[in-house]
Amino acid sequence: MSSISGKLVFALVLNFLLVQQPLHAQDSAATLTGTVTDAFGNPVPNTRISVKDSATGQSSEAQTDSDGHFTVPNLAAGDYEVVASSDRASSSPQKVTLTAGGSQILSLKLSQQDNLPSAPSSSKAEPSLEDLGFSPAESQANARQQALLDRRTHMLKIHQRMGLITTIPMIASVVTSLNAGGRSQGTASRDLHVALGALTGDLYGITAYYAIRAPRIPGTQTKGPIKVHKILAWIHGPGMIATPILGAIAFNQKNNGEKVHGVASAHGPVAIVTAGAFGAALLAVSVKF
């Protein structure tokens, strides 16, 4: 029991140290963030942001930074109308509903004619993005999807890092397995194998968590080496569940002075297949075949 608690604490501490996810205090105030762009998708700095409370008519003001981003904190829950404006242009008003403690991301676009980027020429004949026939849906910024992509990448970076770390105790487990099932009467090598196997399992669990929980991007079809990587997870995933169960049975049999028999004798082969699939999954996304 104490070893289970120890492992749990270790896993939690490791998770905290590696992931360093900030913990946000719960707050009743809502926050509005977003980006202001011109017709070409370029960020527009120093733009006034007006956030008008639809119920009271009161307005809060903010200004975009050098990257066109803005943040309006400490807003009460309710309906708001948001407008971005500069001396020469303004966006169409956008309505948002804020919930207590929540946050919203907005994308505001200034009218095109007053915000052309500094093109090499400024002749009236110069073609525009609209001339090329792109629909607004294709050319419009989507701050929500960007946030989703950012979160996905953040989680998959941790997944990748944890996967690499997991290979160390996994290889050590395989190496120590050579003595763990031997005829020696001592239990030290077996205990070391168990400890390394448990560490591998914990790290693998964290690695898997960050892959499974990473947001899916709608409309994306999986293709290429990542498809092989995912298929292999269906081998090493169940294997990582079966291996410690079979190992625990084998461990008990050995401790009772019995020869490993029955289903427990599959522990070694299952572990080898699992480790092999894990290594192949890692290689699938690392090396171009």
Add this chain to the structure above:
Amino acid sequence: MNKKLLPLFLFATLAPLRAADNTWVLKESTLSYHVSHPLHQTDGVSHAARGKGVCHEGQCDFLIAVPVKSFDSGDSNRDLHMLQVTKGAEYPMVMVRTRLPESAESSTTLKADLEIHFAGQTAHYQQVPFDVKTEGNLKHITGTIPTGLSDFKIDPPSLLTIPVKNEMPVRIDMTWTPQ
């Protein structure tokens, strides 16, 4: 009577001059970026670019735009990662602007000053060389733009904690046709 006909005469004379402005349209294109990593050499390819060139008073203004998400490297995970690091959802289009003298259409090579809007940044490239081949009324333009990730303040994506190289040349292969 003559006074009444004079404006009509002037309009009839000037109208062809106005119509003499040429317009070029991008018929087909292949744009590909190249990214180098010690373990990978990756190319992302797009055929979704659209472009237009408007010539006026001896100068032609060109705009070429391509959706960031249209680049396909053969791996959906890598494409999504590239979309993320290049802020492709916030800034969904790559746009290239250039101005060329109308006389350049008869050349076999040209050097263009390019203004590229990408990932919320604007970068300028001076005197980028391109080859021009003429087939009938089609202009086939090829060349490589020496772009780098840092030009657009893009953090180099990494694989196995090793970042890719900063250089990300973009190969251009376009066919233009007069409209």
